[in-house]
Amino acid sequence: MAMRAALRCLSVNFSPRLPQLSSAAQVSATRLLCRSGAPRTLSTTSGQCTALKFTEKHEWVLVESGIGTVGISNYAQEALGDVVYCGLPEVGQKLEQLDECGALESVKAASELYSPLTGEVTAINTELAENPGLVNKSCYADGWLIKMTIERPEELDRLMDQPAYDKFIKSLEE
Amino acid sequence: MLSHLRGTFCVLSAGVQRAWSSSSCLFMDPSSPGLVLQSQSTDVFQNLALEDWIDAHVDLQQRSILLLWRNRPTVVIGRHQNPWAECNLPAMRSAQVPVARRRSGGGTVYHDLGNLNLTFFASKKAYDRRRNLKVVTDALRRVRPQLDIQATDRLDILLNGRYKISGTASRLSRKSSYHHCTLLHSADRSAIAVLLRPSCPGIRSNATPSIPSPVTNLTDHAPSLQWEELLEAVVQQYSSEFGLTSSSQCVDPADEALFPGVGSMEAELRGWQWTFGKTPKFSVETQLELRDERPAARCSAQLQLEVKNGRVESCRVEVPATWLPERLSASLAQALLGERFCPHRAAAALSALLRCESGPLHSRLRNLCDVLVAAMG
Numbered sequence: 001m002a003m004r005a006a007l008r009c010l011s012v013n014f015s016p017r018l019p020q021l022s023s024a025a026q027v028s029a030t031r032l033l034c035r036s037g038a039p040r041t042l043s044t045t046s047g048q049c050t051a052l053k054f055t056e057k058h059e060w061v062l063v064e065s066g067i068g069t070v071g072i073s074n075y076a077q078e079a080l081g082d083v084v085y086c087g088l089p090e091v092g093q094k095l096e097q098l099d100e101c102g103a104l105e106s107v108k109a110a111s112e113l114y115s116p117l118t119g120e121v122t123a124i125n126t127e128l129a130e131n132p133g134l135v136n137k138s139c140y141a142d143g144w145l146i147k148m149t150i151e152r153p154e155e156l157d158r159l160m161d162q163p164a165y166d167k168f169i170k171s172l173e174e
Numbered sequence: 175m176l177s178h179l180r181g182t183f184c185v186l187s188a189g190v191q192r193a194w195s196s197s198s199c200l201f202m203d204p205s206s207p208g209l210v211l212q213s214q215s216t217d218v219f220q221n222l223a224l225e226d227w228i229d230a231h232v233d234l235q236q237r238s239i240l241l242l243w244r245n246r247p248t249v250v251i252g253r254h255q256n257p258w259a260e261c262n263l264p265a266m267r268s269a270q271v272p273v274a275r276r277r278s279g280g281g282t283v284y285h286d287l288g289n290l291n292l293t294f295f296a297s298k299k300a301y302d303r304r305r306n307l308k309v310v311t312d313a314l315r316r317v318r319p320q321l322d323i324q325a326t327d328r329l330d331i332l333l334n335g336r337y338k339i340s341g342t343a344s345r346l347s348r349k350s351s352y353h354h355c356t357l358l359h360s361a362d363r364s365a366i367a368v369l370l371r372p373s374c375p376g377i378r379s380n381a382t383p384s385i386p387s388p389v390t391n392l393t394d395h396a397p398s399l400q401w402e403e404l405l406e407a408v409v410q411q412y413s414s415e416f417g418l419t420s421s422s423q424c425v426d427p428a429d430e431a432l433f434p435g436v437g438s439m440e441a442e443l444r445g446w447q448w449t450f451g452k453t454p455k456f457s458v459e460t461q462l463e464l465r466d467e468r469p470a471a472r473c474s475a476q477l478q479l480e481v482k483n484g485r486v487e488s489c490r491v492e493v494p495a496t497w498l499p500e501r502l503s504a505s506l507a508q509a510l511l512g513e514r515f516c517p518h519r520a521a522a523a524l525s526a527l528l529r530c531e532s533g534p535l536h537s538r539l540r541n542l543c544d545v546l547v548a549a550m551g
Contacts, residue, residue, distance in 0.1 A: 057348075085254040085279070085382050085454075100347075103253060103279075105382060109301075109344040109351065110253045110279035129380055129455075 052140075053156060054165035055116045060140065061159065063150065070116055071144040072104070072135065075169050081106040083135040086128040088113075088146060093121045095148065097155050102145075104135065117156060119149040200423065200432065201232050201239075210409050210422035213243035217427075218274045218285065221245060223440035224427035225293055225352060226277065231433075232295070234350040239295040240309075240412045242405060242422070245285040247271045247362070249369055252280040252343060256381040256453050258515070258551045263373040271369060275449050278354060280343030281384030284369060288360035288391065290404065294353045301351040303329055303342060305415070310340065310357060313411035317403060318396045330387065331357075337390035359404055360393045373551030376460030376477075381453065450484035450514070457481070462545045464497060466538045473497040475542070477549055481515045491546070498538055502531070506542065517550045 052060045058076035061068045077083070085105040095101050095115035102113040124146050128134060135143040150156060160168060201209065213221050221243045228239060248271060249261045257263065257273050260282040266273060285291070294306040307325045314323045322334045331340035344353040366389065392399055409422050430437050442448055458479040465472045476492040489507040493500075509527050513519045524543040531539050 085380075087254050087454075103277075105252075105254050105279040109346045109353075110277065111346040112348070114348070 053159035057114050059116045061116050067147050068150050069144050070146050077136045077139045081108040083132045086132050088124045089121050091121050118151045121146050121148050123147040208238040208416045208418045210240045212422050212424050214424050214426045216246045218245040218248040219440045219444040220427040222443050223436050226439045227433045227436045234297045238416050241293040243291045247286040249273045251275050251282045254382045256379045258373040259377045262369050262371050263551045278343035278345040284366045286361050290357040298351050303353045306353050309411045309415050313407040317407045338387040358391045360391050376458045379456035453484050455482045486510045486513050517547045520547045520550045
């Protein structure tokens with residue numbers, strides 16, 4: 001599990017022209033994100049964890065126990081370039097879906113962040129204050145941005161799953 | 175004089191100025207892949223609001239826009255910067271130079287009427303800062319071929335390989351992008367030296383810092399280059415690069431009929447909440463030098479403050495107990511909690527305390543208050 005995690009971390013630094021992760025590797029990434037603390041063998045607790053969902057703005061959401069963790073995808077972090085500052089919302093801030101809720105500043109630009117869902121911010125990744133590069137180095141794990149409640153689960157249902165997102169990216173690159 | 179300047183700024187091309195009845199007339203000409211606009215305003219907040227408005231409301235998928243603007247003396251900080259760290263707010267208050275926080279990233283710049291701002295609007299797909307800067311460098315080389323003008327990897331434009339005449343910043347939003355840059359024609363360089371220094375000592379912050387560079391004006395090296403000539407060159411180069419045929423149009427960024435909602439965008443940019451309240455959390459640690467009426471009596475104290483969202487979140491004032499009882503310095507620190515990090519607010523909060531304390535300690539307490547207020551920028 002640790003080896004797969006290490007490989008996963010390596011892969012986010014490759015250019016998007018390399019083939020996407022195999023679905024097996026992607027499932028293991030999901031498992032990695034579901035576990036807090038050290039990665040363990042997947043247990044069979046049901047209803048706790050869902051697969052990654054993606055927005056058209058290249059954000060991902062992972063739901064665990066009713067809380068959504070939000071980050072940006074590998075496509076997004078590649079496009080952004082080196083992140084030098086993460087401007088995040090406040091804990092307690094209430095967000096509507098698509099609200100502007102902050103910005104990631106990179107050498108390329110200040111890119112607005114849009115809330116993927118309606119809900120309240122329950123946590124922000126304070127590691128990013130000292131180490132904004134985590135967004136590039138580990139966009140699906142240590143580079144998470146915020147956690148939020150999910151006021152409208154139907155919004156989550158309308159987001160893209162991994163295969164749909166992969167297709168979406170391909171269509172952009174054409 | 176201002177209206178004369180505005181008139182000069184807009185009298186450029188042969189295009190007839192039309193009274194635009196709505197923005198749809200202005201932006202929806204299907205025959206043109208783009209548009210050049212010149213702002214009639216020299217107010218930084220109106221101009222920044224116009225940028226936001228265009229970014230939010232104009233469909234840039236099939237067209238590009240160049241906006242030309244300049245401001246009365248202003249300091250403009252980047253999206254995630256700390257105004258207290260970047261500029262001398264007390265000096266700016268005396269000189270009536272406002273500070274504005276823009277929505278793009280990057281560092282701090284000084285604007286005045288000798289600095290030309292160019293904003294290149296495009297779709298996210300068409301976002302190409304090098305192409306935009308090439309418009310500027312090609313225009314300059316055309317009008318003054320003897321000048322050594324180069325864009326760097328950092329997307330500055332340097333003159334003679336050394337002096338910065340232009341800096342760049344940009345913003346990417348839902349579907350669109352803007353890239354803006356400065357261009358130093360004839361700005362007041364002495365003001366830059368005075369105003370672009372910290373407001374107060376001891377600031378520790380992870381806000382994005384500025385990278386200071388030696389700057390120069392185009393007119394220092396090409397004294398005959400007129401403002402209008404520079405504008406004309408840029409407009410022509412942009413039109414040729416982006417395939418436009420129409421000439422530039424003047425717009426009033428305060429025209430609510432043309433740009434519905436621009437007024438509230440301007441109000442937000444002008445407000446304390448955006449300008450100061452958006453500052454990333456920072457701390458101030460500095461030594462205070464205290465004295466009282468007796469000339470030889472002095473003392474050093476330590477100030478430690480945390481500022482979040484522009485307000486004092488925590489405050490510690492360590493004064494030797496022999497100088498002032500701890501209860502007094504502690505209540506001063508307490509009085510500042512929750513107040514804006516601002517000398518006026520601090521003075522108001524502390525004056526209430528001062529009124530309560532008379533007797534021999536009053537002058538020392540008053541001195542401590544004065545020194546604290548001065549440490550707040």
